[in-house]
Amino acid sequence: EAGVTQSPTHLIKTRGQQATLRCSPISGHTSVYWYQQALGLGLQFLLWYDEGEERNRGNFPPRFSGRQFPNYSSELNVNALELEDSALYLCASSTGTGSVLYQETQYFGPGTRLLVL
Amino acid sequence: TQLLEQSPQFLSIQEGENLTVYCNSSSVFSSLQWYRQEPGEGPVLLVTVVTGGEVKKLKRLTFQFGDARKDSSLHITAAQPGDTGLYLCAGFNTNAGKSTFGDGTTLTVKP
Numbered sequence: 001e002a003g004v005t006q007s008p009t010h011l012i013k014t015r016g017q018q019a020t021l022r023c024s025p026i027s028g029h030t031s032v033y034w035y036q037q038a039l040g041l042g043l044q045f046l047l048w049y050d051e052g053e054e055r056n057r058g059n060f061p062p063r064f065s066g067r068q069f070p071n072y073s074s075e076l077n078v079n080a081l082e083l084e085d086s087a088l089y090l091c092a093s094s095t096g097t098g099s100v101l102y103q104e105t106q107y108f109g110p111g112t113r114l115l116v117l
Numbered sequence: 118t119q120l121l122e123q124s125p126q127f128l129s130i131q132e133g134e135n136l137t138v139y140c141n142s143s144s145v146f147s148s149l150q151w152y153r154q155e156p157g158e159g160p161v162l163l164v165t166v167v168t169g170g171e172v173k174k175l176k177r178l179t180f181q182f183g184d185a186r187k188d189s190s191l192h193i194t195a196a197q198p199g200d201t202g203l204y205l206c207a208g209f210n211t212n213a214g215k216s217t218f219g220d221g222t223t224l225t226v227k228p
Binding site: 004035041043046048058067090104105106107108111113 | 146150157216
């Protein structure tokens, strides 16, 4: 069974540009989570999507946004990039809250390394 | 704000030694996960604990969830160089709808 996949693996942008990161969850998972992991720091929660809706949002400015598609894949958009946005962006998936098989455990993808110059 | 404190932050030991990593919070979690992460890669799930007082064993790794579901420990017996990595604990709160991650313990096992 395929795990969580993310693309691209690496992304280089300049300040002020926009970045789009993509995530495909494990088959059967309907919840997708996004985290930012800056170098030397822990995972910071960004967004949670479940069944196509944003369910929770971390303490990040509005230029961090995203969406979840009908096939449960997800996209994270970062507008007006700043140098401090450079980080590893991790996507995780889990079974959805509407599932009788709901489990809270999240499974992570390999991440997208974003570098803002 | 829920916080998870992991200790120690860094740990460097010789192959064959035992070690314990702690994850503590003042908050109650509905479940807690332990992950291992290697540089530049995503965290890989090791275990999920759900019941207070629960103990799970995974080969040389023993995980314990505190009775009050506020803390957890990871004990590694006879550590090997392949155990080197960043160990993260994450507590999930159903009401908050998100996981809170500790800052991790960086473990180095020297041959």
